[in-house]
Amino acid sequence: xxEVTGLTVAxxxxxxxxxxDLDAARGEVVxxxxxxxxxxxxxxxxIAGLEPPVAGRIALGGQDVTAARPDERHVGLMFQDHALFPxxxxxxxxxxGPRMRGxxxxxxxxAVRDSxxxxxxxxxxxxxxxxxxxxxxxxVALARAIAPRPRLLMLDEPLGSLDRALRDRLLTELPRxxxxxxxxxxxxxxxxxxxxxxxxxxxxxxxxxxxQIGAPExxxxxxxxxxVARFLGHEPILAATxxxxxxxxxxxxxxxxxxxxxxxxxxxxGAVSLAADAGDPAGPKVSGEVTARRFAGDxxxxxxxxxxxxxxxxxxxxxxxxxxGERVDLAIDPAEVTVLPAGDRAS
Ligand code: ADP
Ligand code: MG
Numbered sequence: 001x002x003e004v005t006g007l008t009v010a011x012x013x014x015x016x017x018x019x020x021d022l023d024a025a026r027g028e029v030v031x032x033x034x035x036x037x038x039x040x041x042x043x044x045x046x047i048a049g050l051e052p053p054v055a056g057r058i059a060l061g062g063q064d065v066t067a068a069r070p071d072e073r074h075v076g077l078m079f080q081d082h083a084l085f086p087x088x089x090x091x092x093x094x095x096x097g098p099r100m101r102g103x104x105x106x107x108x109x110x111a112v113r114d115s116x117x118x119x120x121x122x123x124x125x126x127x128x129x130x131x132x133x134x135x136x137x138x139x140v141a142l143a144r145a146i147a148p149r150p151r152l153l154m155l156d157e158p159l160g161s162l163d164r165a166l167r168d169r170l171l172t173e174l175p176r177x178x179x180x181x182x183x184x185x186x187x188x189x190x191x192x193x194x195x196x197x198x199x200x201x202x203x204x205x206x207x208x209x210x211x212q213i214g215a216p217e218x219x220x221x222x223x224x225x226x227x228v229a230r231f232l233g234h235e236p237i238l239a240a241t242x243x244x245x246x247x248x249x250x251x252x253x254x255x256x257x258x259x260x261x262x263x264x265x266x267x268x269x270g271a272v273s274l275a276a277d278a279g280d281p282a283g284p285k286v287s288g289e290v291t292a293r294r295f296a297g298d299x300x301x302x303x304x305x306x307x308x309x310x311x312x313x314x315x316x317x318x319x320x321x322x323x324x325g326e327r328v329d330l331a332i333d334p335a336e337v338t339v340l341p342a343g344d345r346a347s
Pocket of ligand 2: 041042080156
């Protein structure tokens with residue numbers, strides 16, 4: 001459905017999107033994940049035809065649209081700031097796309113009704129946009145992007161400005177919405193939880209390029225480099241020397257399947273447990289002192305200063321959990337660590 005090759009977009013001398021390749025199959029949800037300023041919005045704007053590329057090719061449905069006008073591309077873009085028409089009704093906002101496409105009045109009406117139903121805003125068509133809540137405006141913006149039934153739906157940080165509860169609710173509703181619309185989705189976010197939970201494939205972006213593209217679980221368990229691992233929130237990431245299937249680190253010697261040499265050892269969130277709870281006796285054990293406890297709803301997160309000088313976080317699901325100041329023994333599960341090539345630890 002979407003095929004982007006060698007796309008480069010620049011603002012003056014500043015290259016915001018740098019020789020990017022990206023594709024998306026029909027009905028696929030691809031999430032572009034990256035920090036602020038890495039070029040996510042620029043990429044979407046270029047695909048929508050709002051930013052002329054310096055180089056590269058954009059094809060939609062097998063058709064080269066690199067030079068096509070935005071309205072000729074039949075893509076939908078929900079902007080980061082919604083950009084609703086503030087003085088118009090909800091229905092007039094949602095009708096905008098189908099009307100621009102020259103749809104008949106009855107079809108426009110049906111598109112508005114169906115799109116509002118998809119975002120659970122039935123009966124809102126006559127309400128002024130200025131008089132509904134921020135969360136409802138977000139849904140109107142979604143409905144407006146969906147209404148012309150674009151072949152590619154692009155969403156730029158669609159949950160960015162919502163409070164936690166509303167964001168979590170939309171996060172569980174969006175897959176149903178995407179499935180109901182059946183369109184290809186390109187979803188941009190700086191939030192790893194959003195990207196990992198919504199995407200068929202995640203593309204991690206850094207400085208205008210893709211650091212890694214893959215299935216969410218694959219990217220999560222096997223980040224391509226230290227940047228991706230850090231951006232996913234994995235910690236600690238330790239300098240390691242691998243020799244004969246053992247990674248020597250400041251924390252412990254950990255059995256790994258990796259070639260000899262300098263490397264980074266990424267400790268995935270599931271790797272550390274209280275030794276008393278651990279099933280696997282084969283992994284290394286470390287000791288330390290609990291320095292903080294954080295209540296996380298269904299479990300407690302304990303921060304442990306290990307005797308090796310490395311801080312670890314361990315989840316505890318049973319009571320009573322150790323208190324700050326208590327000594328604890330921890331087990332490291334070698335199946336939950338990942339070895340990366342050494343190189344960009346500081347970046
Ligand atoms: P993101 O959406 O990932 O936060 P953007 O695509 O908005 O990133 O921006 C990428 C880079 O391009 C940033 O360094 C930003 O400052 C710059 N940039 C974005 N829009 C413009 C513009 N209209 N003029 C000049 N520079 C811009
Ligand atoms: Mg942006």
